[in-house]
Amino acid sequence: MKVVLKQYFHLVNHELRLEFNNQHALMSLLVYSLATIFIAYISYRQSLDPITWNALFWIIMLFAATNAIARSFIQESKGLQLFHYTFMNPSVVILAKTTYNVLLLSFLGVINLVAFSLFFSLDINDFGQFILGLLLGSFGLSAVLTLVSGIVSKAHNQSALVAILGFPLLFPLLITIIKFSGNAIRGVEWTLNQPNFFLLIALNSIIVALSFLLFPYLWRD
Numbered sequence: 001m002k003v004v005l006k007q008y009f010h011l012v013n014h015e016l017r018l019e020f021n022n023q024h025a026l027m028s029l030l031v032y033s034l035a036t037i038f039i040a041y042i043s044y045r046q047s048l049d050p051i052t053w054n055a056l057f058w059i060i061m062l063f064a065a066t067n068a069i070a071r072s073f074i075q076e077s078k079g080l081q082l083f084h085y086t087f088m089n090p091s092v093v094i095l096a097k098t099t100y101n102v103l104l105l106s107f108l109g110v111i112n113l114v115a116f117s118l119f120f121s122l123d124i125n126d127f128g129q130f131i132l133g134l135l136l137g138s139f140g141l142s143a144v145l146t147l148v149s150g151i152v153s154k155a156h157n158q159s160a161l162v163a164i165l166g167f168p169l170l171f172p173l174l175i176t177i178i179k180f181s182g183n184a185i186r187g188v189e190w191t192l193n194q195p196n197f198f199l200l201i202a203l204n205s206i207i208v209a210l211s212f213l214l215f216p217y218l219w220r221d
Helices: 002-021 023-044 050-069 078-087 090-119 127-152 160-186 190-220
Strands: none
Touching: 002 090, 023 050, 023 090, 050 090, 050 127, 050 160, 090 127, 090 190, 127 160, 127 190, 160 190
8 A cells, every 4th residue: 555655655756756747738727718808808809608607617617627637648758658557557647647637737727717706707606616616527428538548548648638538428427517617607506516426526536447347447558
């Protein structure tokens, strides 16, 4: 157990250091998100209703996640992949990469929310529920796309396959996220929003379970 934890924290730290050493990738994601929000501002001129901005928010999150997480395995050199294959537990590898991507996407989500609040007058009646939805949504998007990135890395690194394989898997998750966060914006009582919450938990649990079951087989391929 101690070895597994050591490997996990080593891999998460490695991903963080790699991101700090390659800051232009993070900056490009931030510029993409902020530019999209600014274009929406020019188009709607503060007349963006809650349903529209909620959908637009998650569309931006989806494409930012695709661009950010598609390179999870693809950017690694053959030497680094061989090192991980030789010395690391495959379950720890997928868990560490998912953890890093959750942190990255949650950070992007907070930045996007702040940018939306600057350009538009947002009226979120239950801010706590919305943040909870943001965290659960970031986790689900990250888990799905990290697993898909691992699959694509075995297919001659065709990054376009991440979107092709990932989007069908993300539809149930996205629909539930939009419903949950939409209810939070309207101030729907927690008891009425609980079914969406439990469905998000179930979907995220299934994704994590699939990652632990499927990734070791991909790892040995």
